[in-house]
Amino acid sequence: MTRELHDMGVAELGTALAAKAVSSTEVTKHLLARVAAHEHLGALLASDPALALQQAQTADTQRAAGRSGALLGVPLAHKDIFVTSEWPTTAGSKMLADYRSPFDATVVARLGLAEGGAGMVTLGKLNCDEFAMGSSNENSAFRPVQNPWDVSRVPGGSSGGSAAAVAARLMPAATGTDTGGSIRQPASFTGVTGIKPTYGVCSRYGMIAFASSLDQAGPFARSAEDCALLLGAMSGFDARDATSAERAPQDFHAAMLKPREGATAAQPLKGLRIGLPKEFFPAALAADVNGAVRAALAEFEKLGATLVDVSLPRTELSIPVYYIIAPAEASSNLSRFDGVRYGHRAEKYTDLLDMYKKSRSEGFGAEVKRRIMIGTYVLSHGYYDAYYLQAQKLRRMIADDFQACFTQCDLIAGPVAPTVAWKLGANRSDPVANYLADIFTLPASLAGLPGMSLPAGFGEGAMPVGLQLIGNYFQEGALLQAAHAFQQATDWHARTPSGY
């Protein structure tokens, strides 16, 4: 092999495995050694080398017996918010420190080796903010994650472990979840590619609920092509999720490769109209982020796309709207952690109420408690109409604003976050500063639209900058196609942090 195994992406590994140039066992061993060598990053909360190698062996045996598949034997790891029967599942919380699920989440099962799965090998579970609440991974009850581009900086959140693991080449892909930006923002902060599909495309069954009307699963990988392969395997209707989209299985990889009408070799995106909401380029946007995003957009123009000015007038309001709706849903979802049914139970208590109180006070971290209090407040009698109901109305208007834009353009583009990754500890004492940094990812989440982040250059401190692309409902194929064309013409996505 001329290339190191950890430098190979999902598609490339799939090809090498199919050609029997390498075995899953060899790849898995190599990556397990990297996971161990880079433990300092804090990307994984659990790994089980013996189990991973056993899975790799199974994949190799199946391949020898004639099974094929683009993902068969390719390793990945899962955000620790997906329940798994073979690894612990903590959701980054002390509340679930010793929890073991009796079943696998649908996404885990669909990617895995069991019957009907894509045959991927699981290396372990990835660190995340507690119950996926956060933007820096510092809300993990276990430990923060370091950004491989600069270990004194955050990797973003809440899927910080997933992003750091892919960026550090510990694995070619990882799963994540995005409620208000948790795939796109960490992808942007670590220079990897991530896609959050339309709400309902991936099953939420077995994904520990944060805000059920917003939560969506999606992949992290180095390229749009790799994301397309993973998304194809992860997605699809699931009768066990009442909000699962009833659609035929989609081949996102084929959709990505399908030439656009009128496209030429030099201009694969000819005729594509990309809308730039003026609210996504405010004066407060960091100059380095603005510069990288504008340069990436100029590249899209070279590929044949035209840029059109559009407006999403309620962009700023998406922050209060999200930070009412998400905590409201969280306060309800987290009521199940009561010391009786799941997880942590206080050792000493006087009566049942005292047991609830102590178990919850001990099990939940500060940010989770803050959200439960906000959520309970906005849903309480007397405040419901003033906050929750108003937020729901605005949510609808935000979704309508996108539809107005999509009469003028096919895709929407902008930055993922207002700055590059900040220093570990920088926003620790200021939760609102964290909330404000979600401004560009929340609108698509509230509208349920697909969004992705792709590496678009570098900014302050030589840190990666991501470009966000947002599509209309179920337009993942168009998003991936545009991202793929960009990645064929540029190499930002292939850059590796030094030392990895």
Ligand code: GLN
């Ligand atoms: N940063 C947002 C929050 O803290 C989004 C998190 C997410 O998408 N899970 O809620």
